[in-house]
Amino acid sequence: MYWRAMSEDQPGPKWAGLFAAYWPDYHAWWLKEGEAARPTYAQCRRALVKHMPEMAPLYDELCTLAGGSDHAARFLSFYCPPPYLSACSQAIWAGKEPVMVRNYDYNPNAFDAMVLRTNWQGRQVMGTSDGLWGLVDGVNDAGLSISLTFGGRRVVGEGFGVPLILRYVLQTCETAQEAGEVLSRVPTHMSYNVTVLDRKRNYLTAMMAPDRPAVITRAAVATNHQESVEWISHARFTATVERERYLLQRLRLHRDPEEKFIGAFLKPPLYSTAFNAGFGTLYTAVYRPRKRQMELRWPGTTWALSLSEFTEGARQVLVPGAA
Template sequence: MHAYREATPGPRWQALARATWPAYARWFQARPASDQPTYAECRDALRRHLPALLPTWEHLTELAVAATGTTHEDAGRLLSLWRPTPFVTGCSQVALTDPEPVLLRSYDYDPALFEGVVASTNYSGTRRVMGTSDCLWGLLDGINEDGLAVSLTFGGRPGSGVGFGIPLVLRALLEECGDVAEAVARVRTLPVAQAYNLTFVDAAGTVATVFVAPGEEVITSRQRVATNHRLDVVEYPADAARLRSRERHDLLTRLVNEGATRREVVGAFLREPVRSSLFSAGFGSLSMAEFLPKEGSVTYRWPGQTWTRRFEDPDASITVEVPSAEVPSGCRGPRPGNGSSRHRSAGRNGRT
């Protein structure tokens, strides 16, 4: 994994774009051209729903053209994450508040399709954001300098609709919102492309987990645990069983209800069933992250290894060995090759 600090998009972001663009382009183009949004549609969606991100999107589009040689239209469409090609992740997450607020999460996915990048940025110019990068400027999880932390898990419902890819939604929430109340209110206004659970915790110890899905009202819950079904409702039992979603949810919920310490819950994240070994199916645990809102830090954990990052930390990297895996059968979209710079080429598994 590589970590970089770049307040506004520049050479470090372009290095990531050069390394990953071919694979992201293949993922984006996995659908028929007739099913892809136009540049105008993407621009209008950002202008309507995420106007604060519009200047950054325009800048990133120009940087991508210069770094990769792609067309302005293709760069803008891909980076908008409007109506993206569907993808599925695993993941578990828990919010704790005693003795201090903390957001714990595991990220379960295919290592060949993972950017492996931690980005510390200040794209808005008013609020620093740090988190695990995805889709070049989106986030799988993150924290801002006000102490708001958020992470995502797949919500267990197949299919997609008209909306944004969830990584861009997480960036918008962290750039625009200072606490859980603001974030929950903001997410209610944003159309999303797929079903997800989002868990929030802030420096004051407020917690919320919400379920978002295309074309539906946001469902808000006070529960502190989320895995890969809709909050605590299993809508697709076969899929939940394959991912051990209920098993993970029940274990983590029991620990929370019994008053387990943070150390004990972290330990559970580093063992099965929360730590997944399903690398051959594209759902192995790539990392476990521990976000501390009051400290403004994230610590990534693996069995026998830890790595802590803060907003002002310089560029760094860590090597972690996980089993290699082929893209699972039944998933469409090409498997990416290796990138041309430090970052591995990233892609999406295209599963619907």
């Protein structure tokens, strides 16, 4: 898999080039249920202004850079997109230097494979890109890190694709408490578990859903169910309960040193090669919010990135099990 790390302080030619390259595939995905299944531009922008008003000027700027088409603008709003599933595991290791560790399990053919560092609206953010301005994990210059897992429920409702919600949190929040308030009020179109860790070691996990209020917890571990298993076949296939128990044991009973705990994410039962069934582990990410640093890891490979000294580059990495 070919990965890139790109930095652009303000939306400009680099981002426009990315959009031009990725748009044909994203456009086909966005239309897979037909255009009428997606909200109109007026509905999309109205929802964005209502729930994430600080993002509206940035959204307008990106829509212009993307060429100003109706479909592109509706896609970039992330409002009521087509449903999508992932797996993923994430946990907080609360040592001397607290870290957030996560595995992202997804289809490699529907993935940006990019770390994007920006300084949009005066806030530095670095993270794993999704949808070209959304994020599936990341950290900001205030020392707040964030990550998501799928919540293991079939319900689809009116709300935003969660990668844009993660971007919104990092653009506007500095603490876990502030992030929790945002995650409690912004509607999501599917169920997700979002974990945040701030520079003062505070953390929380928000269990978000489109059909019920978000539940804010002190959970240090999140896999692919919420308070109970609701989608039994998905839970069995992804071994969500087994992965949760394994992580809790490592945190509570074994009390692994940091490197051993991180290393567990690159081995079964956390590490998956089930790409023939739709998704496997594309990468392991390690976030150190106090240092504003992240690492991407694969078996035998580590790529370290710093928000303050970000270096653009590219890597060809071997993802076991991926075509």
